[in-house]
Amino acid sequence: MHDTSDLLSRTDLDFLLHDWLRVEDLTDRPRFAEHSRSTFDAIIDVCADLARDRFAPHNRRNDTEEPQLVDGRVRLNPDVRPALDALAETGLLSATADHQLGGLQLPRVVHLASAAWFAAANVSTYGYAMLTVANAHLICAHGSDEQVAKFVLPMFEGRFHGTMCLSEPQAGSSLADTKTRARLAEDGTYRVTGTKLWISGGDHELGENIVHLVLARTGAETSGVRGLSLFIVPKFLVNDDGTIGERNDVTLVGLNHKLGFRGTVNTVLSFGDGTHRPRGSGGAVGYLVGAPGEGLAQMFHMMNAIRLEVGACAAALGYTAYRKSLAYARTRPQGRTPGAKSANLPQVPLVEHADIRRMLLAQKSYAEGALGLTLYCARLLDEQESAPDPHERDRAALLLDVLTPIAKSWPSQWCLRGTSLAIQVHGGYGYTRDYDVEQHYRDSRLNPIHEGTHGIQAIDLLGRKTSMRDGAGLDLLDEKIRRTIAAASSLTTEVADHAADLDRARARLVEVTRVLHAHPEPATRLANASIYLEAAGHIVLGWIWLQQLVALGDRDDDFARGKRSTARYFRFYELPRVAPQLDLLASLDRTTVDLDPAWL
């Protein structure tokens, strides 16, 4: 492999970051003053090369040699650790952190663009880094200086890893039913007791320690979300000098065996069951993060970042599957085109067939659209954190709130479909394990499930994000879309037509949202929240594609023509899905609400 073009297109990434998102403008801000286009490029180069050289080669092995429980310890594919160590050496783990924490103060948008290479190359090895970084940032935001020093800095160095322990056997999506308890001990620390499920990276020996962030209940309540707090519960206690102390009472109960994403070990953990009780502590020692009762809010701080990362990983999987099926379609001869049926003619490459092109354009529209959307959201994170005008920061935060469920769910849904099309382009070969695409398909199937299912994102969007602050979030999104439409309307016919189609869909979405929010009965209002999420998602992606069209300007090389064809595909083949969805929503249909389960 001599280049990285089977992972992502660097040409596209440069276009998205620079021609569209004007990332270089960020270097005018004090936070990013030490950066320049060339430092951004250098970091992306390093990541692309490392992804190709150290991550991609063991992606299949992560799948065929999935983590095993041997004598109570997790045995991982031995290629994982050196890859993560090499990643840590680049400084990418702390790249967006402050200088004072050893960070590079890299813009989030550049960080996401860098990380996408690892996700494309090997999403399950990258998963460990992703969780660790998210965990570290949560403690930075809400923890004490001591907690940052003890736990975050070693995570940034790649010596410690991090997890997020939310779900329990009886509480998957339903966090209000969390049963894990934390009891205040005399020394001001807590003793945590309970079982946590679906914990990615929950146990392994990739580093010196694992920092679990555990959602647990402190007060008298037995259910509800008010009494929930977050606790740092390390696998090993950490001495005041930073050295590793005693084993904490966190026990690996078992591993889950998954359809895909197999390289990321997924565990059941028991806290405080006495297996590893440290001397004199009588339980799993936990440290409260921030104030009691703030657990859910803090967790959502991390969840939003993680949801965006899930979207980006989904995009990266769809992207590499697209690149691989494109390469296959260009070289594999099969059949002849209509009108040239004579068998005396040589066979043509697959890419000459219209149906193959349709599948490639679909994949490209999903992958480049999804990557674009997640980069756009990461750019909003930068605005939220560093825009000079506080009002702009608020607006960025508001827009990001509305877009997050879409940035998580849309890539998850459509890039999964993209990986399925990648299999289809490969034909029978795509169904074999000799090619990468079937693994990308299986890995991708997790994305609509973890970190808030598709249905949870839907309720978040329709039941919360579009109604909060009197609909200010949706108003802002609508304003942004209208602004792009206005700018586009004066450009070429093709761009203006795209804008006009998008404008109709946008107006209808606003209208239907009003109808839904006006309905007094929550069951009916939310019955088709998933359809709403999907319709809103396609409209947002129509907007992302319009922005890309505008950013192309009058560029007229192969790249620009490919983008225009893909935007055209999206306008003709994808955007029209929205109209019947919005009609259904407007009808306030109660088919699902009125159903008696006995009828099924």
Place this chain on the structure above:
Amino acid sequence: MHDTSDLLSRTDLDFLLHDWLRVEDLTDRPRFAEHSRSTFDAIIDVCADLARDRFAPHNRRNDTEEPQLVDGRVRLNPDVRPALDALAETGLLSATADHQLGGLQLPRVVHLASAAWFAAANVSTYGYAMLTVANAHLICAHGSDEQVAKFVLPMFEGRFHGTMCLSEPQAGSSLADTKTRARLAEDGTYRVTGTKLWISGGDHELGENIVHLVLARTGAETSGVRGLSLFIVPKFLVNDDGTIGERNDVTLVGLNHKLGFRGTVNTVLSFGDGTHRPRGSGGAVGYLVGAPGEGLAQMFHMMNAIRLEVGACAAALGYTAYRKSLAYARTRPQGRTPGAKSANLPQVPLVEHADIRRMLLAQKSYAEGALGLTLYCARLLDEQESAPDPHERDRAALLLDVLTPIAKSWPSQWCLRGTSLAIQVHGGYGYTRDYDVEQHYRDSRLNPIHEGTHGIQAIDLLGRKTSMRDGAGLDLLDEKIRRTIAAASSLTTEVADHAADLDRARARLVEVTRVLHAHPEPATRLANASIYLEAAGHIVLGWIWLQQLVALGDRDDDFARGKRSTARYFRFYELPRVAPQLDLLASLDRTTVDLDPAWL
């Protein structure tokens, strides 16, 4: 497991066969005179029990212990053979064959209903039987009496198995590029030379012999479809007394390792490479089936039956996945419904959530719709073969020709989606290998690929079936749909409304088909054949659901209410997908045709 309701619903099957398809009426015909409702019921009971007791238990093992090549021989999961032997003992392998061949003269529609249990229970063990039966019927239709005696009878007894050897490394979908050659020997048999790929059941030791049906070229042509003939090439030669003779020169080159459907061994076979050359024969001995040059026509005789079987298997997989996710959703408590958010209330079962119900209704509409469609087609096979009026036989054959690409592709596409929804209903658990649904999902992913990909079905429908005989096939389909609509329009408002929506979609399909066929340029006409296939498929399914509504009459139990809710789901959530698809087709869009691959 005490019942078979996690495979298929017997209540539904009885409704489809008797209330809707009036299968008992067939017993008025001489061919089926020895049958009655009670013999039909008895056969289905035997199959359902056998599927549950002997097939379902090793479905997972087929996946985890996939076929292996050990010392040049295929080692299968040892549970496969006893299951197939038990299946053979029921007589199901020859069930539809004539009495004189030892068959039961069972109607095809009842056979499909019986077979669906095995596909639901264990599609990859059932795969061996399916291929064997299809092979046997082809030889019955086109072979000599001697060939029938030598090869078909042992297949009907389960002693021999059968394959279909079409694809080659350079010719997957493109059979015109077949290179395998057959040379006439002095004794009137042929010597076959070439490599065949994707051969399911290509080698194993499940019986005494394997009967390969091999597509090969006899004439001087090096490409094209004219010179292709079909040959019986047995793994072992068969002596005139029926005993097993020498090994024939058919060599197992390797196994394919697949995403799913792993229990059905998939092979690369080499014919006539000298590895197993029988004495004095100098090659792989083959016997011409019927006349030279008829290979493709004969093969399509088998292909149509196999395509219908693929559709039925897809339906069965979607069906069992639906039943399993329904059972899970009824018992797994999670969260609370909108408006009852207090965490003091107990959690409700998943099935109480509107979004879960939407996913269950979607699955039910796909599975019961797909099973209905394939049963309808099998009923047409019976009409084609046994209708008293020859004109009715022709009409049944014509309608079946038009419906076959849909009966293959629609269940393949939508029941795959159904299995994905089944995973989603299970949440994180569905992504683990502790539950069946992830395997159903992987197994299902083959269906849009094998026996003619989705794109091949699309060109078959738009490029051939809807235009043949001046569009007589589509006219007949349209007439049939209009007849159901007319009957439905006088029934309840709900049924009449369904009919009215279907009528609009039907009329638009006819109109758009005319536009497409009128276009002079094949590349443009066929560019969006897959979209056409999908739109036509949804319209046909809207019709299948309307027929079920009509067949319900005034029945008003839980079953009937479930059917009505599902038809309503299909009308509101699914049928509206068609309008934008038909608009796209009517626009004769050339996005894919005009694309230069260099732009991608």
